[in-house]
Amino acid sequence: MRSYNQYCAVAKALDVIGDRWTLLIIRELTLRGPSRYTDLRRGLPGIATNLLAERLRELERTGILAREEAPPPVATALFSLTERGAALAPVLDALGLWGVSYMTEGPEPGDEFRAHWLAWPVDMFLRDADPDGAPVTIELDTGDDPVLARLDAGEITVQPGRGEIADVRISGEPHPVLGLLTGALDIAQARDAGVTVEGRAEILDRLQPAPA
Amino acid sequence: MRSYNQYCAVAKALDVIGDRWTLLIIRELTLRGPSRYTDLRRGLPGIATNLLAERLRELERTGILAREEAPPPVATALFSLTERGAALAPVLDALGLWGVSYMTEGPEPGDEFRAHWLAWPVDMFLRDADPDGAPVTIELDTGDDPVLARLDAGEITVQPGRGEIADVRISGEPHPVLGLLTGALDIAQARDAGVTVEGRAEILDRLQPAPA
DNA sequence: CCGCATCCGGGGCGATACTG
């Protein structure tokens, strides 16, 4: 991107990551870890393939990510964040916490959704009401790849769920699932909105709205 | 800007503030408070006038800032952040702290500078080594409008200096002034780089590199 | 002087097609 030519920390940061799609690419690598080109494409609906390729080239040049030629069993390149790239997590967090307010009304027409994007709403809205309880996992199934929300020692984390068996499984459209998680909907209301809850539903009582 | 059409908190945030120049406009309003159009222009060297006008219109429409028609004595409009706009401060902080690493080598050819942009480097690099000491002020004079760094109760804040008399005054080129503040240069080295220190220079001993 | 609006050239972006 064209430089702002300002000797200012914010402007210098934007010189590097201010291009369109750039921060969303870093979002994918932050949430999903080292990823293949095709996985990045799936997590970035709407991006043009040439733009993704060009951004990856530029981000490699500026030391934000690294391209690793994976060993023969995989036989494809993996893109992963460098230390400098991973240090952008606080930027994503601040943006995500600010942007969550735009999600409460539900998706706009044409919006795409991937379950792992729930990381920020969950982090924003939820706490574990029973920090001393046993670790439990909640599978969230909203159409694409399922993700697991883990409650452990009072912390809630969201990560791609790789075939693990969860204690409770929630499936349905993104907006009512989010509503159920945040407490905007109770289980009965969520069912009316097409959400199904399987397994130990009482675990959901451990989800507590985060303090404002 | 064109929407990413992703039901994701980060993408929704970027839909609103992802346009070029937008976050820098919010930077100016955050650092300087309610500002006139011309003051914004001075703090945003390189921006085209039509772009500034268009961004201000759009940011007003999305509820990030408000235009106040100032009473007759001023006879000009003031732009100020709304609550939602002010809530972007953590985003600027995260970006600024990440971007500071690009400033240590000094400005690139053609870089413009405004003293109030020092807020992030100071916040990043400095602590008050004598939290119980009396409040003191340091005037930083780097060519444009001077700013005041206040040390009070262990906190360091940077704000535009409005005619106040400071305990010590540092003037010179931005990079060596920054070097002196951060401890990369001692006073003798800074003088060699054209920096002048007037007043109670011993106050600078209270500046302590921030813990990594 | 302040606060824009208008015009125009160039480049970044978006969509699709194509290839090893």
Added chain:
DNA sequence: CAGTATCGCCCCGGATGCGG
């Protein structure tokens, strides 16, 4: 699967004009 190639368009940058 992992990109490259191409093309139209719109956003951006820079200059100028202009009413209050």
